[in-house]
Amino acid sequence: MRPEAGQTERELAGAVRDWSAELAPRIADAERQGALPADVIHDLGELGVLGMGIPESDGGLGASTVVFALVLEELAAAWPSLAVGVSVNSGIVAGSIVRHGTREQRARLLPRLMDGSGLGAFALTEATSGSDAASLRATAHRDGDGWVLNGRKQFITNAKYAPFVITFARVGAAEEQRPHAGVTAFIVPTDAPGVSLGPSEQKMGLRASDTSALVLEDAQVGADAVLGEIGRGFGIALAGLDGGRIGIAAQSIGIARAVIERAIAYARERRQFGTPIVEFEAIRFSLARARTDLDAARMLALRAAWLRDRGCPFTREASMAKLFASETAQRVTYQALQVFGGYGYMREYEVERYARDARATTLYEGTSEVQRMVIARSLVAA
Ligand SMILES: Cc1cc2nc3c(=O)[nH]c(=O)nc-3n(C[C@H](O)[C@H](O)[C@H](O)COP(=O)(O)OP(=O)(O)OC[C@H]3O[C@@H](n4cnc5c(N)ncnc54)[C@H](O)[C@@H]3O)c2cc1C
CATH class of the missing domain: 2.40.110.10 (Butyryl-CoA Dehydrogenase, subunit A, domain 2)
Structure with a gap:
């Protein structure tokens, strides 16, 4: 259930889910080569995803932050490396130019973040x-x-x-x-x-x-x-990071969701002691905990996005979402890997890659310690 998301928002996210499912056969190679394929970035431009948060008056889709979070969840569930690139381009970079750019800067710069020729930094x-x-x-x-x-x-x-x-x-x-x-x-x-x-x-x-x-x-x-x-640049950086943290929370949520789905499928198939391992309480409870944390993380991220869309203060809520979702992604990827047993440790299975990818989410756009500092400061100042 995603109470903050309406029908249109879910449909947009669904379209991105269908598109990103097609990427699966290309991911392992691109990760080995260490680069995002140019045609994938180009397609994201065509789909409007790169300009999703940019107002329609500036040529973008004018989508809400809730949509931004749902779309990033889908991209990350498919391919976390792509999701972080889009999060930076379409979140912190585009958002900073929309908020602080002059009319001339918006006209000159925003098209370059949307046209699929590259990604802003x-x-x-x-x-x-x-x-x-x-x-x-x-x-x-x-x-x-x-x-x-x-x-x-x-x-x-x-x-x-x-x-x-x-x-x-x-x-x-x-x-x-x-x-x-x-x-x-x-x-x-x-x-x-x-x-x-x-x-x-x-x-x-x-x-x-x-x-x-x-x-x-x-x-x-x-x-x-x-x-x-x-x-006044430091204020621009902090405001950009507030919004960016919703993107990283969404990336973490997508990663956690992807590995839980894979762990459930694997646990149904894998048999030990004459029965599918999904029948063992240890496995079931691990999946139950993981799914509960995932849903809690999503609720926190959508709350922060919802507040931002309504022009309400959301710094604390974005930090809470980023803190909880990124730590959830780390924990859940390791839980999922455990469900896969020794196979989870092997490159052949994707959980290994998701676990390595998840590790960065507690570091960039403010470490977990920095998020706790932001949250605590807001509590003490209140
Ligand atoms: C994959 C990746 C992509 C990145 N992309 C970007 C990017 O696009 N743009 C960009 O500008 N940066 C980027 N970064 C940098 C990232 O934002 C920093 O790595 C991060 O802010 C932490 O800074 P640091 O690595 O210097 O660690 P440090 O600040 O040196 O921290 C080291 C440790 O000390 C802790 N610590 C620091 N201060 C305190 C304190 N006051 N109280 C308690 N603990 C504290 C930290 O939490 C951490 O555990 C990226 C990093 C990674 C890993």
Whole structure:
């Protein structure tokens, strides 16, 4: 049951489920090669999925956050590496430009996030600033009409597919009492002079999702590269992460759902001691717990999405959803793997891949510890 989702929302998610089911035969190869196929990204553009949250007046589908969550669940159930790429492109990147872009920036940039030619990226993290993102060291100086940026952004999802990257750099000196002082959001085209990418990271999971460094060496961007106001970039990053966390919660939910479905099917088939293992209470209780956690995670994610759609505060609820759903995905993938016994440990079976993919969900867009900090801060401040 998905009480926050109406008929139309479920239909859209159903269409994405049917489309993504066709991808299954291609996933293992793409994961081995470490890249999302260009035609898959192109098809997502054609389907309107890449612009789902972009208002109709800007050329998108104008779908609600609830739809965004349901669609991402479907994509992640099929292929988590694809889901995280779409979550970043269509959630945090498109959302930041819709909220903070000028009319000219929206007209120039949003089509590139929707047309299926690539996927946008968001660069906050650096080698010395992860959870403590405000302590970033990348700098931006005025140069004539434009800007010159220097620094190195770490672990950037979609970097190799991105036409541009929302990049956070500091204008002016850091201030001890105001660590976020001067942080500004810039739109950095990946083909701008002085911009290069590091090699793709070799990851535990999500191997078809690109994660690379963005290197800025006297990178030159125009005056029109500033997103929002100078010195207000940290607020843009935090607001983007609030929405992005709903996407990561949905990704986690899709992963958990996929492995539970597979574990149930396997437990029905696999026989030991003369009976299908699904008859053993240990297996049944494990599945019952997993499914309960999955439903709870989905309810939390849809609540956060529902609040966001109504313009209500949702920071705490998005953190709760991301925290619970990502930890559920980790636990449930290991439970499912246990149901598969030794076969679950083998590459041939997909639960192994889902378990590796799930591991990242408690790390990016704020670790579980950071989510607990956000939730606790909101409780104490209330
Ligand atoms: C696959 C992948 C994709 C990513 N994609 C992007 C991207 O597209 N853009 C981007 O900007 N970044 C991206 N990241 C980076 C990600 O957001 C960071 O890795 C994350 O924020 C954690 O930062 P860190 O790795 O530096 O860990 P650290 O901040 O060094 O944390 C290390 C440990 O200390 C804990 N910790 C830190 N501070 C506290 C505290 N105050 N209290 C309690 N515990 C604390 C953390 O929870 C963690 O367990 C990605 C990361 C991964 C793994």
